[in-house]
Amino acid sequence: MSRSRAEMIAATRAKLLAAARLAFQQAGYAATSMDDFTASAGLTRGALYHHFGDKKGLLAAVAAQIDDEIDQRLNAISDQAPDVWTALRERCRAYLRMALEPEIRRIVLQDARAVLGPASPATQQQCIASLSGLLQRLMDDHVIDAADPHALAHLINGSLTESAFWIADAPDGEVRLEHALHALDLLLRGLLRR
Numbered sequence: 001m002s003r004s005r006a007e008m009i010a011a012t013r014a015k016l017l018a019a020a021r022l023a024f025q026q027a028g029y030a031a032t033s034m035d036d037f038t039a040s041a042g043l044t045r046g047a048l049y050h051h052f053g054d055k056k057g058l059l060a061a062v063a064a065q066i067d068d069e070i071d072q073r074l075n076a077i078s079d080q081a082p083d084v085w086t087a088l089r090e091r092c093r094a095y096l097r098m099a100l101e102p103e104i105r106r107i108v109l110q111d112a113r114a115v116l117g118p119a120s121p122a123t124q125q126q127c128i129a130s131l132s133g134l135l136q137r138l139m140d141d142h143v144i145d146a147a148d149p150h151a152l153a154h155l156i157n158g159s160l161t162e163s164a165f166w167i168a169d170a171p172d173g174e175v176r177l178e179h180a181l182h183a184l185d186l187l188l189r190g191l192l193r194r
Contacts, residue, residue, distance in 0.1 A: 013051050015041040017065060020058050025103045029059055029111035056115060063112040067123045070098060070108075075130060084137045089188055091134070095160050096180050099167040109168035128153045144191040152191075159187065 003011070019041035023032040034055055038045050052058040074091050081087035098104050131153035138144045163180045170176050 009051075012043060012047055015043060016048055016051055016058065017062060019043075021062050021065070021103070021107070024059065024062060024107050024111060028106060029055075029115055059107075059112060060116055063108050063116065064123065066104060066108050067126075070095070070104065071126050071130070073098075074127075078130065078134060084134055084141065085143055088131075088134045088138065089185075091130075092156070092160055092184055092188065093181055096163055096167065096177060096184065099164040100173050100177060105168040105173070109165055113165065124157065127157050131156055138191075142193060145193055156187075160184075 016038070019037045020032070023037040023040075032055075034045055034048060038048055048055070048058060052061055074094060077091050077094050078087040081090055099109055128150065132149040135144070135147075135149040135152050135156075139146050139149065163184070167173050167176045167180055
């Protein structure tokens with residue numbers, strides 16, 4: 001039985017994403033040769049242009065794929081936490097720790113930011129919605145003072161994102177991570193109702 005055209009398209013797209021993801025992590029966006037990574041996937045440069053437009057489009061697709069995986073990991077942390085406060089705290093701490101994971105550090109926090117600019121609104125909205133939901137539950141349970149959960153989520157998300165960039169940009173990222181985790185605890189404790 002032959003594969004359908006849709007299956008072949010999906011397989012080609014998946015091969016390109018996997019090959020690019022590995023190449024971008026190992027060599028970085030600027031040093032990655034489109035000919036080398038398409039050949040490693042057994043494909044042509046034409047396949048890349050057909051599916052992603054260009055190398056920049058491919059980077060955007062790889063970064064979006066990793067962002068989705070980050071969001072899934074953070075949601076799993078929230079879902080497994082014993083209470084909402086722990087869910088919020090551990091989710092935020094995990095995001096900062098991810099800044100040192102080689103793939104996230106190189107592709108999402110360094111190359112995607114430099115080449116593509118700020119995160120897309122769609123990517124940010126996933127994070128904002130998740131944080132808003134946790135914050136609303138904390139307000140409903142009178143754990144934190146009432147505020148607009150959407151505004152508060154934007155503030156927290158912005159702080160986490162900028163801290164992640166700061167951590168990823170340093171050769172001493174581990175030191176910066178420890179400083180950021182301490183500062184995060186101070187920030188979050190400030191939300192608690194007195």
